[in-house]
Amino acid sequence: MRDARATRKYLPRESPASNLTLKMNPNKALWEKGDFTRIADTMRESGEALVQCLGITKGTKVLDLGCGDGTTALPAAKLGADVVGVDIARNLVEAGNKRARELGLTNLKFQEGDASNLEQLPDKAFDLVVSIFGAMFAPKPFDVAKEMVRVTRPGGRIVMGNWIPNDPTLVAQILKISSSYTPPPPEGFVSPMTWGIESNVIERFAAAGVSAEKISFARDTFTFNFPGSPSGFVDEFRKYYGPTMNAFEAAEKNGQGADLQKELEELFNRQNQGKDATSIPATFLRVTAAV
Numbered sequence: 330m331r332d333a334r335a336t337r338k339y340l341p342r343e344s345p346a347s348n349l350t351l352k353m354n355p356n357k358a359l360w361e362k363g364d365f366t367r368i369a370d371t372m373r374e375s376g377e378a379l380v381q382c383l384g385i386t387k388g389t390k391v392l393d394l395g396c397g398d399g400t401t402a403l404p405a406a407k408l409g410a411d412v413v414g415v416d417i418a419r420n421l422v423e424a425g426n427k428r429a430r431e432l433g434l435t436n437l438k439f440q441e442g443d444a445s446n447l448e449q450l451p452d453k454a455f456d457l458v459v460s461i462f463g464a465m466f467a468p469k470p471f472d473v474a475k476e477m478v479r480v481t482r483p484g485g486r487i488v489m490g491n492w493i494p495n496d497p498t499l500v501a502q503i504l505k506i507s508s509s510y511t512p513p514p515p516e517g518f519v520s521p522m523t524w525g526i527e528s529n530v531i532e533r534f535a536a537a538g539v540s541a542e543k544i545s546f547a548r549d550t551f552t553f554n555f556p557g558s559p560s561g562f563v564d565e566f567r568k569y570y571g572p573t574m575n576a577f578e579a580a581e582k583n584g585q586g587a588d589l590q591k592e593l594e595e596l597f598n599r600q601n602q603g604k605d606a607t608s609i610p611a612t613f614l615r616v617t618a619a620v
């Protein structure tokens with residue numbers, strides 16, 4: 330259903346001045362940079378457990394926004410939902426479609442798109458819009474809220490999982506440590522972590538027409554299970570997780586790569602609850618909005 334306009338938006342454009350290719354959408358570049366499937370592989374059990382609690386039945390129309398390779402989209406399809414997964418990263422869309430094919434799931438398709446502008450999706454099309462650590466990373470959070478509300482049918486729900494700024498658990502700390510090694514973001518940049526603050530969530534949904542009484546919040550946990558040591562898991566982030574890859578690139582330029590590695594290894598070791606393998610729980614804000 331993607332139209333030509335939506336596709337064109339992501340193609341590198343030509344600079345009239347130099348005729349050189351201009352830099353691509355930095356949000357897309359960030360997530361295509363690494364291979365998030367490597368991290369997603371450690372999140373499958375929590376993804377399954379979360380989806381089990383969403384009241385999905387056969388035929389429920391689900392949009393999974395910022396779906397990656399399907400940590401929550403696949404379990405939803407296995408429950409019989411008709412699922413569309415939308416993600417900005419082409420490599421993750423391809424990986425998701427491959428996983429769906431391998432499982433013979435014909436009620437699930439992944440497609441490229443931007444949570445800030447879902448122009449390829451019609452109004453009121455979904456019973457449930459799920460976005461677990463996905464839409465929070467899109468720019469223009471007010472547009473994101475508006476788009477999520479627009480594509481949800483009246484009587485439907487939006488469920489978001491958002492990391493919480495300054496939370497002491499794993500992901501908030503990885504992002505905090507990483508940002509301390511990275512140059513300040515451009516002016517006007519809104520931190521994804523602001524989706525983990527209840528007043529911001531209320532303000533964004535209010536602007537999209539969903540009042541505060543229709544929004545509920547809960548603290549929930551995702552556990553990362555990695556079949557190796559905590560240091561081995563840090564290496565996965567260093568090699569495959571876009572935000573950490575960028576942090577290492579910036580740190581190395583300043584001769585601080587070893588400092589960043591040490592800080593992350595201390596964090597992962599401190600938080601690990603596994604014995605023979607790594608198991609690290611991370612707290613997030615679960616947002617449910619009734620449309």
Ligand SMILES: C[S@@+](CC[C@H](N)C(=O)[O-])C[C@H]1O[C@@H](n2cnc3c(N)ncnc32)[C@H](O)[C@@H]1O
Pocket residue numbers: 356360361365369372394395396397398399400401415416417418421442443444445460461462463464466467468
């Ligand atoms: C931390 S990953 C989570 C992926 C998946 N929800 C999961 O739990 O495995 C963040 C995802 O959001 C996607 N993303 C980031 N910005 C986006 C945007 N503007 N529109 C759609 N997806 C986006 C990334 O490509 C990535 O797949």
